[in-house]
Amino acid sequence: MSSLVKLSKVNKIYSTGEISLQALKDINLEVKKGEFVAIIGASGSGKSTLMNIIGLLDHPTSGIYFLEGQDTSNLSENDLAYLRNKKLGFVFQSFNLLPRTTSLDNVALPLIYAGLNRPQRLEKAQRALEAVGLADKLDSHPSQLSGGQQQKVAIARALVNNPDIILADEPTGNLDTKSSEEIMKIFDTLNKQGITILMITHEKDIAKHAKRIIRLKDGKIV
Amino acid sequence: MEAINSALTAILANRMRSFLTILGIVIGVTSVILLISLVSGLQTFITSQIQGLGSNLLIVIPGRIGGARSPGGVQANRLVYSDAVNLRNRLQSEAQVSAAIQRNATLKHANKTDKGVAVFGVEANYQKVISIKITEGRFFKQSEADSSKKVAVIGPTVKSNLFGEGKALDQTIDVAGLKYSVIGTLAPRGAVFGIDFDNSIYIPFQTAQRQFGIDRLNTIYISANSADNVKDVQERAINLLQKRLSEDEFTVQTQEQTLSIISQVTGVLTAALGGIAAISLIVGGIGIMNIMLVSVTERTKEIGLRKAVGAKPSDIRNQFLIEAVTLSGLGGIIGIILGIGISLIIGRFFTTTIPLWSVVLAFGFSMLVGIIFGVTPAIRAARLDPIEALRHE
Numbered sequence A: 001m002s003s004l005v006k007l008s009k010v011n012k013i014y015s016t017g018e019i020s021l022q023a024l025k026d027i028n029l030e031v032k033k034g035e036f037v038a039i040i041g042a043s044g045s046g047k048s049t050l051m052n053i054i055g056l057l058d059h060p061t062s063g064i065y066f067l068e069g070q071d072t073s074n075l076s077e078n079d080l081a082y083l084r085n086k087k088l089g090f091v092f093q094s095f096n097l098l099p100r101t102t103s104l105d106n107v108a109l110p111l112i113y114a115g116l117n118r119p120q121r122l123e124k125a126q127r128a129l130e131a132v133g134l135a136d137k138l139d140s141h142p143s144q145l146s147g148g149q150q151q152k153v154a155i156a157r158a159l160v161n162n163p164d165i166i167l168a169d170e171p172t173g174n175l176d177t178k179s180s181e182e183i184m185k186i187f188d189t190l191n192k193q194g195i196t197i198l199m200i201t202h203e204k205d206i207a208k209h210a211k212r213i214i215r216l217k218d219g220k221i222v
Numbered sequence B: 001m002e003a004i005n006s007a008l009t010a011i012l013a014n015r016m017r018s019f020l021t022i023l024g025i026v027i028g029v030t031s032v033i034l035l036i037s038l039v040s041g042l043q044t045f046i047t048s049q050i051q052g053l054g055s056n057l058l059i060v061i062p063g064r065i066g067g068a069r070s071p072g073g074v075q076a077n078r079l080v081y082s083d084a085v086n087l088r089n090r091l092q093s094e095a096q097v098s099a100a101i102q103r104n105a106t107l108k109h110a111n112k113t114d115k116g117v118a119v120f121g122v123e124a125n126y127q128k129v130i131s132i133k134i135t136e137g138r139f140f141k142q143s144e145a146d147s148s149k150k151v152a153v154i155g156p157t158v159k160s161n162l163f164g165e166g167k168a169l170d171q172t173i174d175v176a177g178l179k180y181s182v183i184g185t186l187a188p189r190g191a192v193f194g195i196d197f198d199n200s201i202y203i204p205f206q207t208a209q210r211q212f213g214i215d216r217l218n219t220i221y222i223s224a225n226s227a228d229n230v231k232d233v234q235e236r237a238i239n240l241l242q243k244r245l246s247e248d249e250f251t252v253q254t255q256e257q258t259l260s261i262i263s264q265v266t267g268v269l270t271a272a273l274g275g276i277a278a279i280s281l282i283v284g285g286i287g288i289m290n291i292m293l294v295s296v297t298e299r300t301k302e303i304g305l306r307k308a309v310g311a312k313p314s315d316i317r318n319q320f321l322i323e324a325v326t327l328s329g330l331g332g333i334i335g336i337i338l339g340i341g342i343s344l345i346i347g348r349f350f351t352t353t354i355p356l357w358s359v360v361l362a363f364g365f366s367m368l369v370g371i372i373f374g375v376t377p378a379i380r381a382a383r384l385d386p387i388e389a390l391r392h393e
C-alpha cells in the first residue's frame, strides 16, 4: 500500500504575545491508503492541531508534510484549496452544515468549487446521501434533522467529491450512543470500500472501530 | 447566473435588513431618475415653447445676458417705446417689430377674482410676430390699439378662474380697477414648476402704458422675414440700438441663443441635482458596506467551511462581491421603477421626460457603488483564516 499522508518531524508552536506553546513535537506519522486510523489523547494533547495540519487548514511551524508524496510546504492558497477539494473530506464534531440550506445543497457545496454544473452536482449529492442512508431527507434543512442525521449529511458532503482520505475530528462527540454506532457503521463500510479514514476520538468504544490507534500526549506520539 | 441566484437567496434570508440596506440606493436612484426627468421635461417644455414662437424670432430685452452684470439687474431699464419705433422704421423691409410691457394685476369678474395675473401690453401686430393661438373670438386690431381701447384677450386659466364654464366673450372684466371687455381667449400652453403660462391676458400696448403709467419696455420682439437673415437682422438691431444705448443696457438674442442658455442652465441644474443624488448613492453604498461587514462576521463559520471544502480566496471574494452588487443592483432596479412611476404621476401636472441615459446612468452607478463598497468586506471574507473561521461561534 502506498503512503497517503506522511509527516516528518512536524512541530507546531503557537505564540501569542510573550507566551509560546508547543502543540506538536517532532511528529513522524505515516498513513497508508485504505487505513482506518484513530487518534486519541487527553484534551489539549494536540489532536485537532495535527488534524488541521493534515487537512491543509494549517501549516507546521517546522517539518514537512507530504500528501501522496507531494511536499505541501510551499503550496499557494489556491493549490491548497484545490487539494482540500479533491483529496480531503472533513467531518466535524459540530457538523458545520449551512443553515436554511437543504441536505442536497449542503452535500453539493464542495462540487461548486470543483467546477461542476448544477445538475451534475445534485446528481452526485443525491448519490452520496443515498450512500449514507438519507435518501428520504434530500430536501430537509439541518434544523429538521436529528444530530445523527446531520452528521450523516456531513459525511455525505465529505464523500461527495471522492476524496482520498476522510478526516473526522470527534465525529461522534455531539451524538448519543445509538447515533454514534450508526455513524461508525458508515465509517466501517466506507473503509471496507477502500476509503482511508483518520479519526479523532475520546471514546474507547469508538476507537475500537479503527485498525490502528495513535495516542498523543502533550504533543507527542506515544 | 448561479452566483446571483445564491446571492439572492442570501439576500432574501434577511428580507427586512436587505430592504433597509438598499433603501439608500433606492432613494438615490429614484431621485436621479425623478430629478433628471423633471429637468429634462422642463427643458423640453421651454424648448417647445420657444420653438413654438418661431425660429425667426429675435428678442430685445433690457440689460445684458452673459456679461459680468446680471441681466436687468442693478442698472435701470432704459429701453423705451421710441427704440421699438426706430427699429420698426429701419428694419421695415426685413422684419416685423413689436414692443411689449408686462405687469402683474388682480382681475375681477362678478364676485370672482384672479390674483397675480400676468398682464401683457402688446401691439396689434403681436400675433404676426409671435404665433399664439386664439380659440375663441379674435386678437385686437390696430385701430383698437391706436385708440387705447380697453379690450382684452385672456388665457385659459383666467377664463376658468373668472367665468368657470360660462361664456367669457363680450363680458366685462376688471383689470386693476379698470373695465375691459373680453374679445378673445387663448389656447392653453401649459405650466412648468407651478408657473402657469395660461394665467395671463393681453391688452393693447397704449392702453396698458396709460393704465399702469409705464414707459420702459420689457421686450421688443423682432421677427425676421426669412430664416436666412436672422443673424443679419440681429446685427443691424444691435447697431441701431447702440446709437442710443450702451452695450450693457440691452441684449438682442436669437432663439438659438436663448435655447443654448436654457440648455446651459438645465445642464448646470442636472449636474447639481446629479451631485446630490450621487451623494445619496454613496451614503447608500456605505450602508451596503456596513451590512456586508456584518454579514461576513455573521457568516464567518460558513466562510471557514467553504474554505475547508475547497473554496479559493477568490471564490469567497466573488461570492460576497456578487452579493453586494446584487443588493445595490436590486436597489437600482427598484429605484428606477419608483423613479419612472413617480415621474409618470408628476407628468400629469408638469412635463416630464425620462431620457434613457438617465436610467442607464442610475443603474450603472448603483452597480458601481456595489462594487466599490462591496470590495472591502469581500476581501476581508476572502482573507479569513479557515481554522479560526470554523471555530467562530
Ligand SMILES: Nc1ncnc2c1ncn2[C@@H]1O[C@H](COP(=O)(O)OP(=O)(O)OP(=O)(O)O)[C@@H](O)[C@H]1O
Residues within 6 Å of the ligand: A014, A015, A016, A021, A023, A041, A042, A043, A044, A045, A046, A047, A048, A049, A050
Ligand atoms: N490558535 C491557537 N493559539 C494558541 N494555542 C492554541 C491554538 N490552537 C490550539 N492551541 C493550543 O494547543 C494545544 C493543543 O490544542 P488542540 O486543539 O490540538 O487539542 P485537542 O487535542 O484537539 O484537544 P480537545 O480534545 O480538547 O479537542 C492546546 O493547549 C491549545 O490550547
Ligand SMILES: [Mg+2]
Residues within 6 Å of the ligand: A047, A048, A049, A169
Ligand atoms: Mg480537538
